[in-house]
Amino acid sequence: MKLSLIEDLYCPACGTRYPSTVIQTVCLNEACKSSLFAGYNLPLSTDPERLFSGRPATMWRYHEFLPVADPAHVVTLGEGFTPVLPLRNLSYQENDNEVFWKDESGNPTGSFKARGISSAVSKAKELGITNIVTPTAGNAGGALAAYCAQGGLNAYVYMPKLTPKVFKDECRLYGANLIEVDGNISDCGKLADKDATENGWFQVSTLKEPYRLEGKKTMGYEIAEQFNWEVPDVILYPTGGGTGLIGIWKAFDEMEKMGWIGSKRPRMVTVQSESCDGITQAFHHQELQSQFVDRGFTIANGLRVPKPYADKLILKVLRESAGTAISVSDIQMESALKEIARKEGMLIAPEGAALWQAFKTLKASNWIRSGERVLLLNTGSGYKYLENINI
Numbered sequence: 587m588k589l590s591l592i593e594d595l596y597c598p599a600c601g602t603r604y605p606s607t608v609i610q611t612v613c614l615n616e617a618c619k620s621s622l623f624a625g626y627n628l629p630l631s632t633d634p635e636r637l638f639s640g641r642p643a644t645m646w647r648y649h650e651f652l653p654v655a656d657p658a659h660v661v662t663l664g665e666g667f668t669p670v671l672p673l674r675n676l677s678y679q680e681n682d683n684e685v686f687w688k689d690e691s692g693n694p695t696g697s698f699k700a701r702g703i704s705s706a707v708s709k710a711k712e713l714g715i716t717n718i719v720t721p722t723a724g725n726a727g728g729a730l731a732a733y734c735a736q737g738g739l740n741a742y743v744y745m746p747k748l749t750p751k752v753f754k755d756e757c758r759l760y761g762a763n764l765i766e767v768d769g770n771i772s773d774c775g776k777l778a779d780k781d782a783t784e785n786g787w788f789q790v791s792t793l794k795e796p797y798r799l800e801g802k803k804t805m806g807y808e809i810a811e812q813f814n815w816e817v818p819d820v821i822l823y824p825t826g827g828g829t830g831l832i833g834i835w836k837a838f839d840e841m842e843k844m845g846w847i848g849s850k851r852p853r854m855v856t857v858q859s860e861s862c863d864g865i866t867q868a869f870h871h872q873e874l875q876s877q878f879v880d881r882g883f884t885i886a887n888g889l890r891v892p893k894p895y896a897d898k899l900i901l902k903v904l905r906e907s908a909g910t911a912i913s914v915s916d917i918q919m920e921s922a923l924k925e926i927a928r929k930e931g932m933l934i935a936p937e938g939a940a941l942w943q944a945f946k947t948l949k950a951s952n953w954i955r956s957g958e959r960v961l962l963l964n965t966g967s968g969y970k971y972l973e974n975i976n977i
């Protein structure tokens with residue numbers, strides 16, 4: 587089979603199609619301006635076990651469903667195919683569920699951002715782009731810096747001044763141009779947009795270009811493969827811009843079309859920081875889009891997204907999947923992070939730790955029922971956050 591089965595791009599809101607052989611950003615229809623999705627010529631009678639057997643344990647094992655046409659353009663540092671680990675020692679009410687972590691902390695640059703950025707930088711290289719810019723709460727910037735170094739592109743990273751030092755240091759070490767901004771990620775976004783427009787740089791802000799989504803989508807393929815094509819009942823996801831949540835759902839759509847999984851899907855749960863919980867508010871108020879919500883600092887910098895660009899798509903996934911949304915405070919995240927470290931030997935990111943608290947809350951209210959299999963997506967390593975943890 588070809589390296590990529592990509593056909594074109596389409597707008598999930600209005601259906602307009604766009605060629606994937608030239609640079610695209612979002613839907614050009616002023617009324618929707620939606621994120622664009624990659625469409626593939628999905629093979630209908632392929633056995634996934636046979637297709638993937640013997641392939642490398644990285645996300646590029648799913649290359650047919652990634653957007654890069656020429657192998658020479660793939661910029662990889664070995665991202666993906668992260669372990670699924672059962673919870674062994676942590677206990678909760680009744681202990682009558684199978685609970686698993688999918689642990690993304692071992693990815694290059696210590697977070698799952700590596701997946702999206704590997705895909706986006708590879709496709710950018712294929713399209714002849716040489717200068718890439720992103721606003722970031724921390725992890726996306728480090729990943730962009732590393733993958734641009736590997737791929738020979740220039741990276742411009744806009745990061746809030748208040749981000750822990752290690753996130754800035756890694757960008758500088760990877761040779762990126764780091765711009766520290768007095769403000770939050772929305773402020774970074776505005777400045778990045780202005781500079782990119784003036785200088786002709788390409789922006790890879792969350793869901794404003796089509797290919798980071800494709801990289802993060804591979805988590806959905808992995809979950810299905812690692813659970814033997816029987817997806818879990820519930821997936822908890824720490825939601826910032828929502829790329830992973832939307833991507834995992836897109837992967838399930840593609841795999842169902844190919845007959846690799848049935849119609850049974852996990853209920854998808856957005857977990858947010860109380861600092862920025864616009865999706866939680868909108869979900870419970872039956873709104874189709876979220877408001878701008880920013881109550882200031884949170885130790886989970888990846889969750890400090892006041893209004894995700896793809897808020898409508900996030901809310902759609904939560905509703906289609908019969909999922910829910912829940913918010914967690916910094917105090918709860920910190921105590922969950924410590925509990926997980928002591929009991930399981932995993933030092934995970936506060937964003938991931940938030941899921942453990944959310945799980946316990948949803949279990950206590952019986953939203954998660956006895957016997958259900960639950961997957962918690964730990965999106966990053968805790969090592970980069972220690973500056974903000976009271977030890």
Ligand SMILES: *Cc1c(COP(=O)(O)O)cnc(C)c1O
Nearest residue numbers: 725826827828829830888965966
């Ligand atoms: C970026 C980030 C998130 C949020 O990811 P989205 O897919 O944009 O919602 C969660 N956790 C960590 C550690 C992150 O770096």
Ligand SMILES: [Zn+2]
Nearest residue numbers: 597600613618
């Ligand atoms: Zn559109």
